[in-house]
Amino acid sequence: MNALARKAWRDLWHLRGQAMAIALVIAGGVATLVMSQSTYESLVATQARFYRDGALADIWAPLKRAPNTLEERLLAIPGVRAVQTRLLALGTLSVPDFGEPVRAEIVSLPINGGQPLLNRVQLRSGRLPRPDAGSEVVVGEAFAAAHDLRIGATLKLTLRGHQHEVRVVGIGTSPEYVYQSPPGSMFPDFQRYTVLWMNRRAMENALNMEGAFNNVTLRLVASARPSMVIASLDRLLMPYGGIGAYGRHEQTSARYVEEELRQLRTLAWLFPAIFLGVAAFLLHVVLMRLLGTQRDQIGVLKAFGYRDRTLALHYLTIAALIALGGAILGIAIGSGIGRWLAHVYEGIYRFPYLSYRLSLGSIATGVAVSLASASAGAMAALRVALALPPAEAMRAQAPTRFRPTLIERMGMQSWLSQPSRMILRDLERRPGRAVMTILGLAMACAVMMVGRFENDAVEHMVDTQLSLAQSYDLGVSFIDPAPRRSLFELAALPGVRDVEPVRVAPVKLIHGHRGYRTIVEGIPVAARLRRPLDARLQPVVPQGGGVLLTDYLQRMLGVRAGQSIEIQALDGHRRRSTVKVTGFVHEYIGAQAYMDLDALNRLLGDGDVVSGALLGVVPGGAPDVYAALNRRPWVALVNSRLAAMRSFYQTMGESLLVFTWIAALLGGVINFGLVYNAARISLSERARELASLRVLGMTEGEVGTLLLGQLGLLVALSLPIGFGAGWLLCWSMTLGFRSELFRVPVVLTPATYAFAGMMVLAASVISALLVRRRLARLDLIAVLKTRD
DSSP: OOHHHHHHHHHHHHTHHHHHHHHHHHHHHHHHHHHHHHHHHHHHHHHHHHHHHTTOOSEEEEEEEEEGGGHHHHHTSTTEEEEEEEOEEEEEEEOTTOOSOEEEEEEEEOTTSSOOSSSOOEEEEEOOOOTTOTTEEEEEHHHHHHHTOOTTOEEEEEETTEEEEEEEEEEEEOGGGSBOOOTTOSSOOTTTEEEEEEEHHHHHHHHTOTTEEEEEEEEEOTTOOHHHHHHHHHHHHGGGTOOOOEEGGGSHHHHHHHHHHHHHHHHHHHHHHHHHHHHHHHHHHHHHHHHHHTHHHHHHHHHTTOOHHHHHHHHHHHHHHHHHHHHHHHHHHHHHHHHHHHHHHHHHBOOSOOOOOOOHHHHHHHHHHHHHHHHHHHHHHHHHHHTSOHHHHTSOOOOOOOOOOHHHHTTOGGGSOHHHHHHHHHHHHSHHHHHHHHHHHHHHHHHHHHHHHHHHHHHHHHHIIIIISBOOSEEEEEEEEEETTHHHHHHTSTTEEEEEEEEEEEEEEEETTEEEEEEEEEEOTTOSSBOOBOTTSOBOOOOTTOEEEEHHHHHHHTOOTTOEEEEEESSTTOOEEEEEEEEEEOOSBOOOEEEEHHHHHHHHTSOSEEEEEEEEEOTTOHHHHHHHHHTOTTEEEEEEHHHHHHHHHHHHHHHHHHHHHHHHHHHHHHHHHHHHHHHHHHHHHTHHHHHHHHHTTOOHHHHHHHHHHHHHHHHHHHHHHHHHHHHHHHHHHHHHTOSSSBOOOOOOOHHHHHHHHHHHHHHHHHHHHHHHHHHHTOOHHHHHHSOO
16 A cells, blocks of 8 residues: 555545545435436336236227127238227225225126236236136235235125126236226225226126127237327227227326336436535535645645646545445445335335346446546545645645625624624635535425425325315216216215216317317316316306316417317217317316316217216215115216325325435435534634634633534525525426326425424534534644644
8 A cells, every 4th residue: 555545544534524424415315316216227127027028008999889890800900910809897896894885997808718918917816717707806916905805705896786796716917007096096096996807708798798899909010100000990999989099108007107207217316416416515625625734745745756646646536435435325225215115116006026126237327426426526626736836835825814794894793793703704704615505505405395395295286186176975977978867866865965967078179280188077067066176276167168178288288268179079979069268277187178067968969968976975874875876787986085085195195204204314414414514624724713712711612602603604594595495496396297197286385394494403403513522622732733
C-alpha cells in the first residue's frame, strides 16, 4: 500500500461520521433505484412468461349470440392465427358463512374438456371439470384464499334466476384475469368478486345457448395489424350483436398491469435523482472542507512531484469509497424492499408465480449512479484546489472577510440579539452553501409528503366517487334491458326504501377525427342516489337531450361545452346521432358520458327501458333484498357500494401504510445526512471561534446555541419551501398516472403537512444531539493551538 493509499484510509477514518451520513443518503437513492428497477424487471419477466404460457389472446370481441359455425369465417380473417369461441355470463354466488352476494364472471371451458386454446387456466390445485360433469367448477385463487375454500367445497350459483349447486374441483387463475377487479371498480375485491370456469355444455343449458357463443378471442400472427383485424372482426360480428372488438391495450387486466409498470418506471428515476443530487452536494461540501484543511499537504505533495492527476485520483478514491459503501448498503436495502413489494404485487395481481430477481443490471446501475454522483460532487471541489500553485497552497488560507449583514446594513440590528447577528453573519459568508442546504432539506420534506400523498389521494377518490357522487346501497344489473315498470317489482321488495332507474349503453363518441369507445349512462333528471359532480363537487344535471362528458373525455376528444359530438350506439339499432355537449363531470375513475334517461332511450330507439336500478335499503334489510334478487331470473348481478369501500381499505390499506413509512424513512435519511454534515462542517470551521468564546466566558449552552441555532434557522426556512416542493412533486407524479382507467388528484391534507414537518424536525433534532455531544467534548487548548 503506497503513501497516498494510506493517507486516503486515514482521511476516511477521520471523516467517518460524515462519510456514514453521506453513504446513508446514497444508500437511500440506490435503494429506491434498485427496488423500482428490480421489481419492474421481475414483473415484466413474470408477465411475459405467464402471458406466453397461458396463451393470452390478442383481441377480445363480446357479442349477443352467434352460431358456432361462424368460427371458420373468423379463422379466415387475414392475420388471425387462432380463434377461441366461448360463453361468458354474470352470476351470483352464495358462500357459506358469508352474508353478502358474490359477483361471479363465469367462463366456459371447451365442450370436450381440457384447456382452452387461448387464455388457459393455470391450476394452483385440483383439476379441470370433466366434460360430463355440469356441476363442477374451477374458482379463482384469490377468491378461494379470501374464503378459505378447499377442493370439494360446495357453492350455490344463481344464473339467470335459477340456482345451481356447484362443487369446486380446481383452484386457479388465468392471464386474462391477473388483475381481478369487479366491472366498474378500480380496486380488487377478492371477497365479493371471482371468476369461475365451467364446462361449456352446462353453460349452454343454463343460458339457453346451445350451439352458439357470445364471446370470441383471437391470437394474431406476428406481422398482423391489430386495427385491421379488429375492423374486419367488427364487420363480421355486427349482425350477431357485436359491440366492438378491442385489443390488449383495452383489456382491463392487461391495462392495469401496464399502468403499474409505467408507474414503476417513473419511480425508478424520480426519487434516485433527488437522493443522488443531495449526495453529490454533500460530497462537494465535505471535500471542499477537507481540501481546505489540507492545503499545505497538497502544496507539499505537489512540490515533491505528485501530479495533479495523481492527487485528483486520491481524493476521488475517497469519494468513491463513500459511494461504494452507500451503494452496497442501498442494494441490500433495495433488494429487501423489492422482495416485500413483490409480495404486495403478488397479493394484488394474481400471477401464479412472481419470482423476485435482483439482476446484475440493477446492481450495476446502482453502483454506476452512486459513483457518478460522487464524482460529480468531488470534481467541482477538486478543480478549485488543484488549480493552486504549490507555493500558494502551502500558505495559510486568507481569512474570511466579515461585514455587517443585510439586516444590519438596513439599520435593524437593534431587533436582533448578538447571537442572532452572529448566526446571520455566518450564513451570509457562504450563501451558496446555505441555499443548497435549504433546498436539500426541502426535498427531504417533499419525499416524506409523497409517502402520505398516495393515501390522501386514494381516500379522496374513494370518498368523492363512492360517497359524494353515490348514495345508493345496492346496484342491480339486468341481463337485458327491461321495461321501466319492472322497477315497481323491485320497489315492492321487503327492505327496499328507494329505487332509481339506470340505463347503460355501449357507444362510440366521435368528435372530428377523434373517437373513443365507452358507455353512456342514462339517469333521471331528479336523481338522488347517483349524481354526477362537477369540479367544485356540485351535482350536475343532464340538460334536455344533451350529454355530459367526464373532464378526461373532454381533453381526449378536444370538445368544449356547446359543441356537438356524434354518438354511435354499439348494440340494439346501432343508431348514430349528433348530440350537444352541455357540461362536464369531474370523475377520477373511468371515462364515460351521462344523459337524461328519457333522452337516451329516444336516442337509442329501444322504448322506455332500463338496464338496471339503484336501490336504497333500510338498515339491516340487505340480506332479505339479496335473497329476493337472487330469485329474479332477469337480474344478472348485484353489487354493494359500501362493500366495495370496505374491500378497498382491506386490500390496499396495509400496503399504503408501509409505503408511507418507507418514504418517511428515506426522507429522514436525507434530512439526517444534511443536518449532520452541515453541523459537523460548521463545527470544524468554527472550532477556534467557538473555543475562544468559551474562554471569554460564554457557557457551553450559549456556544451550542450559536452552532445549532444556525441549523435550526436553515430547517425552519426549508419547511415552507419543502411544502411547496412536495406539492409540485406530487403534481408531477399525477401527470404520469393519468389514463382513461383512473386519474390521481393532487390532494394533501393538513395531517400530511404536519407529518412531513414533524419528521423533518425529528431527524434534525437527532442530528443536532449527535453534534452537540461532539461540541461538549471540544478540547479548548488543542483547538486554540491550531495555526491560522
